[in-house]
Amino acid sequence: MVERVETMVRIPVEQRRRQLVAAAFTVIATRGLAATSARAVVAEAGMSLASFHYAFTSREELLEMLITEVTDGEQAAVLPQELAGKTLEELLIEGLTGYLEHLRADPLREQAMLELTQYAIRSQPELAQHQYRRYREIAAAALQLAASETGTRWQVPLGTVARLLVHVTDGLTLTWLVDRDDRAARDALAAAARALTALAAPEPPTAPEPSPQE
Amino acid sequence: MVERVETMVRIPVEQRRRQLVAAAFTVIATRGLAATSARAVVAEAGMSLASFHYAFTSREELLEMLITEVTDGEQAAVLPQELAGKTLEELLIEGLTGYLEHLRADPLREQAMLELTQYAIRSQPELAQHQYRRYREIAAAALQLAASETGTRWQVPLGTVARLLVHVTDGLTLTWLVDRDDRAARDALAAAARALTALAAPEPPTAPEPSPQE
DNA sequence: CGCGAACTGGGACGATCGTCCCAGTATGGG
DNA sequence: CCCATACTGGGACGATCGTCCCAGTTCGCG
Secondary structure: OOOOOOOOOOOOHHHHHHHHHHHHHHHHHHHOHHHOOHHHHHHHHOOOHHHHHHHOOOHHHHHHHHHHHHHHOOOOOOOOOOOOOOOHHHHHHHHHHHHHHHHHHOHHHHHHHHHHHHHHHHHOHHHHHHHHHHHHHHHHHHHHHHHHHOOEEEOOOHHHHHHHHHHHHHHHHHHHHHHOOHHHHHHHHHHHHHHHHOOEEEOOOOOOOOOOOO | OOOOOOOOOOOOHHHHHHHHHHHHHHHHHHHOHHHOOHHHHHHHHOOOHHHHHHHOOOHHHHHHHHHHHHHHOOOOOOOOOOOOOOOHHHHHHHHHHHHHHHHHHOHHHHHHHHHHHHHHHHHOHHHHHHHHHHHHHHHHHHHHHHHHHOOEEEOOOHHHHHHHHHHHHHHHHHHHHHHOOHHHHHHHHHHHHHHHHOOEEEOOOOOOOOOOOO
16 A cells, blocks of 8 residues: 655764754845744755654754754854954954855844744843854954063953943844944944944053053 | 533733743743744743634734834843943943943843844835834933043034944954853953044033133 | 664644624714 | 624544554564
């Protein structure tokens, strides 16, 4: 009664989980989290519905793995490449411009990240916290590099500047996704770089002499 | 066959629309946009499902009216109250602190606004643009007031600073909703105020004399 | 070579969704 | 006072959702 099925493929669970996660991210980016049903995901991955619940016990579990994997794989798209002979402000502008280009190149990706954050805030707060800790780590690394490379020093705790930088990139993302105004985004980004620069000051000489204040 | 219904109430359409919009916002805030079904809304509003489609032709129409109404009613929660004798940085700190308090007092409201923005980006881009134009208007008004009140002048076009300020508040909102870290938020906000202050300079005397540069 | 276990396809279940319909009720203009 | 109409309650429809089940297929290990 059952026909010979020629397309049946046997794939180990781990690989299938990865495939489903990737497919899910694609669906979220293109059609939104609300439309990311189990059926839509398996359709995107080209497998049957049963494989979904063989690999994951629930949709929630898939999303959990998705968020974890995506935020851990998050790279510093912000790091400027040419460091030599630039001022801090120039470095910040380049870094932020790099982020804007990253955003412009693949807006759906950042939109998906945003939707996942919002989902996580409601459904898996720890995941959202982890995601933002990672963002801040990346920001802090970039800021520290920029400062040390230009012989400057942050006047405010690095973690605080990093937090502020994440605010800026988040805002940049949200606003640009809304209006797609490249020119305005670049202006705002330049202003942000200029403003952030005010939080740094030239580093005192390498061998710190006791200041003659007492 | 039909029993006497004693609870039936006749309400004009306009009022019912307003009631439904208000109920919908409550549901979005408490349970998320994904859970904001027509049935959930009418349950919150205490009416029957038919009234929903008597007042609105579709769920989408309700959300459209909801977004429009809410963003038009958006107030400047950011305006500092005591203006006299403060520096620009102090004024900015107070304004941002005011916003943080507003956020802390009713986090679900801002979370709902964020979810509505995300929905609008995908489904009604014009509404999202309108929403963010409104945000920028409010920010620009606050910034202009702060500058004129402290005898300073923005070195960067007001619209650009306003855009940047919206970035900061958006980022503040998102991050705080994720980690609820009041202390870190206040630090970041103070840093933001300090950084933004660098974009302003003392206003030249009221009667502008020609500068002796030529 | 054979068999247990890993894996897959397809279909099914109950819940919930948006939308619609219709019989019935209250009300204001004549 | 009465009737057209503005309005409401409740139920229904088809679609889609997450989840589950089971018969059947393939593979690795003995």
